Amino acid sequence: ANGIERPKGYNVSFHFNSKAEQHHFGQSHPMKPWRLTLTKQLVLSYGLQFAMDIFETLPATMDQLAAFHSRDYLEYLSRITPDQSEVIANNFKIFGLGPEGDCPVFDGMWDYCRLYSGASIDAARNLISNQADIAINWSGGLHHAMKKWASGFCYINDIVLAIQQLLTVVPRVLYVDIDIHHGDGVQHAFWSTDRVMTLSYHKFDPETFFPGTGGKDETGPKNLVNPGAHYSLNVPLHDGIDDAQYEDLFDHCTGACIEKFNPQAIVLQCGADSLGGDRLGKFNLNIKAHGHCVDFVKRRSHNRRLLVIGGGGYTPRNVARAWCHETSLCVGATLRNQLPAHIPYRQAFMSAENGGGELYPNLSHITTRRHENKHDKGYLESLKKNIDEQLKYVEN
């Protein structure tokens, strides 16, 4: 369909589970798993399934999850239900859960966790067995989950689990995170090792913006004999960064990390809350700039395994457009700009901001409120210099 041929060079696998998409965090909670259905519908409408291997994944098992998470926490997660009246408020707090909070206990929560984590683990395994050069799981990327507690909409850290899988066959993994939030859970999990380098781009404002970590000096243990020193890298940003600034910064910093660290595998978290018009984020990025990051990493991934995963993203139609576009970049297809006529949920994509149904809205011409750009050249240059300085300690 749509004349898309299997491109030479890259084998791409797409991991999903329809059941994961049907869960609800609760009324008016910003995290909407149905954005994954919207994404998949768009991918299928363009015929991209003919250019990839599609895998419907099984839920992760308790033992698989226990590779990172504590058994106590997993037992609790697997047993707790929304209607359990005997639940002690204290336990909620210990494990980071709670009504009205970021991580509510909702119907099917445990199944949802096992499904999105299973998909990331499967994707990593597909790379390990050389079945794919690039593996995609848009349902994963939940970078805030900690070993013993849930945080920021994230219950299980599928990224850590996937990286652990990759580390069974490769010496070094680079983790790159373009979600607007700091990838704190992944950074923390690999804080003391030089086998995983973490690089997160995010809005940084400890007073007002979650999670408050990820300053430029947060580079690993300060104890310099610890192997993890200098292997956690952060690019703290403000509101309103634009396409050109972000692309330039991303290419410089990510390019330098790939060159110096020389990883055999790269995991790219593509949180779409860094797009303009997001409900939680305040950057001004267009889909093209967001996709540029995927394309850049893909081009530098030659002979390296690449795992592409989702993350945040709170304006569902834009999340779906971005992730469909990025799927097409992975397979090397060029999509026409006009949405397919027969896409299910077509209404969901129709809005003034994209001229009534185009894939690549140019958010600089549109009705969405733009955020004041709080970056100057000097600040952006200092961020690049900071990364260069840290990388002087890294040689492979």
Ligand code: ZLM
């Ligand atoms: N309150 N409902 C990004 C994770 C961001 C912490 C402020 C909870 C919200 C937000 C939840 C319906 C990723 C914080 C928030 C209310 C303490 C955050 C439920 C609105 C609602 O209407 C809401 C009752 C909720 C949560 C907004 N929470 C916005 N920002 C952040 C977490 C996850 O994108 O990085 C990866 C997937 N939390 O700011 C509070 C401080 C809890």
Ligand code: CA
């Ligand atoms: Ca980030």
Ligand code: ZN
């Ligand atoms: Zn986020």
